[in-house]
Amino acid sequence: MAQDEFINAMHQMENEMSPFPEYTPVGMTYTPMQKIKTIYEPETAFMQGTVFPDLDKPFLGGRGCSK
Amino acid sequence: MNEMKMLEQKIHSVGFVMFDLRLFLDTHPTDMTAITLFNKTMQKYTALVAEYERMYGPYHKNNDTSGNMWHWVCNPWPWENSANEEDN
Numbered sequence: 476m477a478q479d480e481f482i483n484a485m486h487q488m489e490n491e492m493s494p495f496p497e498y499t500p501v502g503m504t505y506t507p508m509q510k511i512k513t514i515y516e517p518e519t520a521f522m523q524g525t526v527f528p529d530l531d532k533p534f535l536g537g538r539g540c541s542k
Numbered sequence: 543m544n545e546m547k548m549l550e551q552k553i554h555s556v557g558f559v560m561f562d563l564r565l566f567l568d569t570h571p572t573d574m575t576a577i578t579l580f581n582k583t584m585q586k587y588t589a590l591v592a593e594y595e596r597m598y599g600p601y602h603k604n605n606d607t608s609g610n611m612w613h614w615v616c617n618p619w620p621w622e623n624s625a626n627e628e629d630n
Contacts, residue, residue, distance in 0.1 A: 478585040482572050511575050517555035538603065 547627070549594050553601065567574045 494507035513528060520526040562578045569574055577586050599613045600606040606614045618625035 509566070509570075511570070511573060512581075514559070514563075514579060515553070517559045520562065521555040521558045526559050527566070 544627075546594075546598055549590065549597075553587070553590050556583060556590060559583050560587055587620060 494510075495505055499505055499538070509529065511527070513527060514520065514526045515523065515531075523531045525531050544593055559585045560580065563576055563583060566576050567573065567580060584593045590606075595603045595605060606612060620626075
């Protein structure tokens, strides 16, 4: 596929894409597609271990409940 | 923290931003926001490394282009005290 065609296809896919797939059979796990919004300043990103606020999750420990 | 350490820390932080944006771009290769951010960050990184090397010698060992002397060995080695000063 030519590069332009590939890029167009990707753009179309991204625009039309739900963060989840159209069909979601049971018993499978799904990861929603990440969208970029804002990013942290370098110092904050370095300390938090990610540049994306969306992925900056607190570590709570334990099984699904905070301690 | 002395100025050299502060500059090193800045380079580490900006380098990390580049690294994380690169991972995002692996799965979103046509995301213009990410591409723009990556390019801006890379410019910043290059400028910071250039500033560091102008003042303190090679930051990456592949950047030693000084000609008559291998300056890389003049930096402190990891086991030397001066490479492990406390940050505070």
